[in-house]
Amino acid sequence: MRVLIVYAHHEPSSFNGAMLRAAHETLGAGGHEVRVSDLYAMGFDPVSDRRNFLAAANRDRLDQQDEERFAADNSGFADDIAAEMEKVRWCDLLILQFPLWWMGLPAILKGWIDRVFTVGFAYGGARWFDRGRLAGRQAMLSLTVGGPDAAYADGGLYGPIDAILRPLNHGVLSFVGFSVLEPFIVHGPKRLDPAARAAELGRFRSRLLAIE
Numbered sequence: 001m002r003v004l005i006v007y008a009h010h011e012p013s014s015f016n017g018a019m020l021r022a023a024h025e026t027l028g029a030g031g032h033e034v035r036v037s038d039l040y041a042m043g044f045d046p047v048s049d050r051r052n053f054l055a056a057a058n059r060d061r062l063d064q065q066d067e068e069r070f071a072a073d074n075s076g077f078a079d080d081i082a083a084e085m086e087k088v089r090w091c092d093l094l095i096l097q098f099p100l101w102w103m104g105l106p107a108i109l110k111g112w113i114d115r116v117f118t119v120g121f122a123y124g125g126a127r128w129f130d131r132g133r134l135a136g137r138q139a140m141l142s143l144t145v146g147g148p149d150a151a152y153a154d155g156g157l158y159g160p161i162d163a164i165l166r167p168l169n170h171g172v173l174s175f176v177g178f179s180v181l182e183p184f185i186v187h188g189p190k191r192l193d194p195a196a197r198a199a200e201l202g203r204f205r206s207r208l209l210a211i212e
Contacts, residue, residue, distance in 0.1 A: 001027075001032045001033070001092045001093055001211070001212060002032070002033045002035075002090055002091050002092045002093070003027050003032050003033065003034045003035070003091060003092070003093045003094075003095060004034075004035050004036075004037065004087050004088065004090065004091035004093070004094050004095070005020060005023055005024070005034065005035070005036045005037070005095045005097055006036075006037045006039065006094065006095070006096050006097065006109065006112060007020050007036055007037065007038045007039065007097045007098075008039050008040070008096075008097065008098040008099075008105070008106045008108050008109035008112075009040065009097070009098065009099060009106075010040045014099075015144055015186065015189035015190075015197065016097060016098065016099055016144055018197070018201060019097055019142060019144075019186070019201065019204055020036065020038075020097055022201050022204055022205055022208075023095065023097070023142070023204070023208055024036065026204075026205045026208045026209060027208055027211075030208070030209060035087055035090070035091070037084060037087060037112070039108045039109060039112060040108060044080065044108060044111070044112060045080065045111070045115075046107055046108045046109075046110065046111020046112065046114070046115070047111060048064070048111065048114040048115050049062065050062060050067075051078060052067070052068075052071070052077060052078055052081055052115055052118075053067055053070075053071050053076050053077065053078060054071070054076045054077065054078060055070070055071070055074065055076045056070075057069075057070035065119045065124075068118040068119040068120055068121075069119050069120050069124065071118070071120070072118065072119065072120025072121055072124075073120065077118070081115050081116055081118075084112065084115075084116045085116055085121055088116065088122075088134065088137075091137060092137055092138065093137065093138045093139070093140065093211065094137060094138070094139040094140070094173075094178065095139075095140050095141075095142050096109065096139070096140075096141050096142065096143075096168075097142045097143070098141075098142075098143050098144075099143065099144045099145075099146075100143050100144065100145045100146070100164070103158070103164050104168075105168065113172060117172065117176055121133060122134055122176040122177075123175060123176050123177075127177075128175050128176070128177070129174055129175060129177070130177070131177070132174075132175060132176040132177020132178070133176060133177055134176045134177040134178055135177030135178075136177070137177070137178050137179070138178060138179045138180070138181055139173040139178035139179070139180050139181065140180070140181040140182075140183065140184065140211075141165060141168065141169065141183035141184070141185075142183070142184045142204070143183065143184070143185055143186075144185075144186045144187075144189050145161070145185060145186075145187055145188070146188060146190075147187065147188060148187050148188055148191075149187050152164070152187070161183075161185060165183060169183070181211075184204060184207055186200050186204075
């Protein structure tokens, strides 16, 4: 299996960093091919504007979707976007590795989605959900959250984690055609002692070993 991990954490020594290393090692040892887009290390630009394009369909007014269609038809995406698109085309499984911030994605990862999942590449032409342009691939969220399990349950402080993740799982990944796997979630890694952190990484490795 060809696996692309898009990693969004600025600190290599973080628990997210440990999860990235565990995933790379475990998947590689399991015979899978692995590529990583380390967005902070790459200095990935999350801002979506005319920098996305090498040419313009209309230089007087920026209509994002019109420009994306034009770029898709004319190999006109900026080099950094084209490189990420090539990785997505290549992969059988996309893993998004990130900390949940303010009930959502870090801005750099949201920007990656904004710039890479474009009309003509990820969707468009009445192709979405099971007919999405990225159909035939799987996707999985791998994330950390700050609070305990109970805070993300029915009646909890934040509500069910599935509801928090639905806009991403359904509104983005399923929309463009991915078959979405159950997310892997670690609660409050800063509150865990070394043994508990090691146990969570072991649980993650076991999940990845059974990923197929």
